[in-house]
Each structure stands twice: as C-alpha cells, then as structure tokens.
Amino acid sequence: MCPPAPAIVTEGLTKRYSGVSAIADLDLTVPRGSVFGFLGPNGAGKTSTIRILTTLTTPTSGTARVAGESVADRAAVVEHIGFLPEEPPLYDELTGREQLEYVAGLRGHEDWGRVESLLDRFDLDEDADRRVETYSKGMKQKLGLVQALLHDPDVLFLDEPTSGLDPRAARTVRDTISEVAAAETTVFLSTHILPVVEELADTVGVLYDGDLVAEGTPAELTEGVETGSTLEDVFLDVTSEQPDAR
Numbered sequence: 001m002c003p004p005a006p007a008i009v010t011e012g013l014t015k016r017y018s019g020v021s022a023i024a025d026l027d028l029t030v031p032r033g034s035v036f037g038f039l040g041p042n043g044a045g046k047t048s049t050i051r052i053l054t055t056l057t058t059p060t061s062g063t064a065r066v067a068g069e070s071v072a073d074r075a076a077v078v079e080h081i082g083f084l085p086e087e088p089p090l091y092d093e094l095t096g097r098e099q100l101e102y103v104a105g106l107r108g109h110e111d112w113g114r115v116e117s118l119l120d121r122f123d124l125d126e127d128a129d130r131r132v133e134t135y136s137k138g139m140k141q142k143l144g145l146v147q148a149l150l151h152d153p154d155v156l157f158l159d160e161p162t163s164g165l166d167p168r169a170a171r172t173v174r175d176t177i178s179e180v181a182a183a184e185t186t187v188f189l190s191t192h193i194l195p196v197v198e199e200l201a202d203t204v205g206v207l208y209d210g211d212l213v214a215e216g217t218p219a220e221l222t223e224g225v226e227t228g229s230t231l232e233d234v235f236l237d238v239t240s241e242q243p244d245a246r
Ligand SMILES: Nc1ncnc2c1ncn2[C@@H]1O[C@H](COP(=O)(O)OP(=O)(O)OP(=O)(O)O)[C@@H](O)[C@H]1O
Pocket: 017, 018, 020, 021, 022, 023, 040, 041, 042, 043, 044, 045, 046, 047, 048, 049
C-alpha cells in the first residue's frame, strides 16, 4: 500500500514583494496527522508562507500542495483547511452562535448539530447567545478556533494562537490543539512561544530570512548540541547571522 500523501508539500516556494524576498526556494514536507511547529524570527517569512498555503496570496514561483490539492486551486484547498489568523475574523455585533452559524452557512456546511456540539466541547455553550464584543480575548480565540474547525478540516493553520492569552486561556487553546491533533487533523502551528512548540509539535521547522535552516523533531534538534539545551538555544543558534544570509 502507498503511504498517504503528506498534508503539506512545498517545492522551491518563493515569494517576493516588489524586490523584497520573503521566502526563498522553500522545500517543506509536513506528514499527515502531525503537529508542525513553524518557527522563525520576525520577518523570517512565516506569515507569507501561511498566506500562500491558505491561498490568500500566490507564490512568485515554486509549487505547494495542501491535502493533496495545489494551492493554485483555491476552491479545492479551502474545503480541506481551517485557518485561525492572529486576529480571529469575528463580527462583534453577532452572538457566538450566530457567528458560527454564519460561517457554517457561507461554507455550505449548515450542520447546526455540529455547531452545538463544538460549542459544548469548547465550553462556549453558556456564552453562545452573548455578542462577540462582550467576549474576552481568550473566548474570542476559542471561538475563532471553533470557527476554523467547523467543517472538520484535514489541515488546521494556526498563527500565534496563544499570543496575548492569560495562562488559563492559553492552556485551553493548547489542550484544544492536542485534541484536534489526536483526531488525525494536521496542525501547522506558527508561534514565537517556544515552550508551546516543545509541548505540542511532532516536528519543527525553523525559518530564517526565507530559508528553512533547521528541521526535525524537538528531540533531534536539541540532540547534538550541548547537554541540557532547549529549543530556545537551538532557535537562537540557527537564527543568528548565517554565513550565506541574504
Ligand atoms: N505585503 C507586503 N509587502 C511588502 N513586503 C512584505 C509584505 N508582507 C511581508 N513583507 C516582507 O516580507 C518579509 C517576510 O515577512 P512575513 O510577514 O512573512 O514574516 P513573519 O515571519 O511572519 O514575521 P513576523 O513574525 O514578524 O510576523 C519581511 O521582510 C516583510 O517586511
């Protein structure tokens, strides 16, 4: 039997914005059902990569496939993906439940039973009839996560899902990510919070100046460097000035 196709494959992926190189010749493979921690300093090209993989922008050159579909085929890719950007796209004037029903309707997945079960699963049912504008940041983040999961995507993209959350809300979001990953969904997790990656990621990729400068399991990355090294030590090491940096 053939092994299943990877959840994400990029080959020679390149993005330039009027002369500025954001990603350069990126080759990336993310196996199905894994949590991929996508790290890199500010300006490394993480958001640009996520925007290409979620079909919000097009590459300058190279190819990318998500859940087996080319990112050139937007309609095919969006069926398979969920995306929680740093600021969840929510309407303040809707209630939590209306927000989810609205998005489910837009996607043509008018499965109100699923909306209710997700509200229940993420402890949002008691607040579901309150307007989003009254929600705390943590509740908005949870609602954004539920919204990204409504159509049971194969690949979930998360951009800084725990930033700005208090420890309890961040824990809830981390637990949710673990739960989603346990249910065979591939999670592409971009964050600056390294302990979150250490806790959740099966594989880590470190982007620096548009290039992948390290890739492996957290254990592989910390092996071979000084005993007791953490992912933070590895991150700081591989993202210091590279000899061939542009
Ligand atoms: N729309 C744009 N127009 C011009 N340059 C851009 C645009 N978007 C990103 N860039 C540039 O591309 C490079 C990569 O940016 P990107 O936002 O992808 O990095 P990032 O790793 O997500 O950074 P951060 O962690 O700060 O969010 C940067 O030099 C940035 O200034």
